[in-house]
Amino acid sequence: MVFWSPRNVTCMDLEAMDSRLDISGDESKVFELIEDLKRNSTDVQRAATAELRLLARHRENRMVIANCGAISLLVGLLHSTDPKTQENAVTALLNLSLSDNKIAIANAYAIDPLIHVLKTGNPEAQENSAATLLSLSVTEENKLQIGRSGAIGPLVELLANGTLRGKKDAVSALYNLSTSRENKVRIVQAGAMSHLVELMNPATGMVDKAVAVLANLATIPEGRNAIGQNGGIFVLVEVVELGSARGKENAAAALLQMCKNSGSGSSELLPKSRLSPLWEEVILIFRFLSFM
Secondary structure, rough: OOOOOOOOOHHHHHHHOOOOOOOOOOOHHHHHHHHHHHOOHHHHHHHHHHHHHOOOOOOOHHHHOOOOOOHHHHHHHHHHHOOOHHHHHHHHHHHHHHHOHHHHHOOOOOOHHHHHHHHHHOOHHHHHHHHHHHHHHHHHHHHHHHHHHHHHHHHHHHHOOOHHHHHHHHHHHHHHHHHHHHHHHHHHHHHHHHHHHHHHOOOHHHHHHHHHHHHHHHHOOHHHHHHHOOOOOHHHHHHHOOOOOHHHHHHHHHHHHHHOOOOOOHHOOOOOOOOEEEEEEEEHHHHHHOOO
16 A cells, blocks of 8 residues: 655645545445454554545545544544644644534544644644544534643643644634634633734734634633733734725624723823824723713
């Protein structure tokens, strides 16, 4: 079996592989790979997970792979001591999760092993683990289970120290998780706010994602306090002034939450120098609502 890696094949190689990727009428190929996953050989497991990773890129194959029983074996290999096998397994699960396998993956007790990869994997494995958690978190049941299983701390760590892609996957996963109130508290307690504020620098290319999380966190007292303490009001006003249409909408929603729910001293959180007319208007709104 040939080990596949996107880094060592040419476009012609990929075209040749793609011509052999439709297994919808041939489950025997998947069963052979599943037997390889069970073998006590690192090389064989690495090659089998690499091929399943590739096959699962194609929507037509995903249900075949899932129905043949691959999910639980791939979940087990998330604890592999071989970094490439672990990376291949988590990427195969990510690809499978893009179709109707989200509940099946969660029911295979994948969330804790995914968090293990998020903590211990190589950079690509960590990124793909975060992306898998993002994919799983679209269902409310999974969203709560992911938060309760301890994923938020490692996601915040990836947000702080990951690659650019890792940060994007982490902030997207945190956004999905932040629609649950109990997860909002966990995100604030994990220290995400300072990193979210940093991502609101336009140079990161992640302003809209970060401000969307802030808008959700601004609906709880802990979130509003953290926004004020980490200089978030300043950057929210900047987004209202200069951001995209979606960014402006979310920044305005966050500022409205700050205005409606902050106490009489809230305007002291606002900077007093270099005030634009919009800044002055925000301060007036804070002061007006503080006495209502």
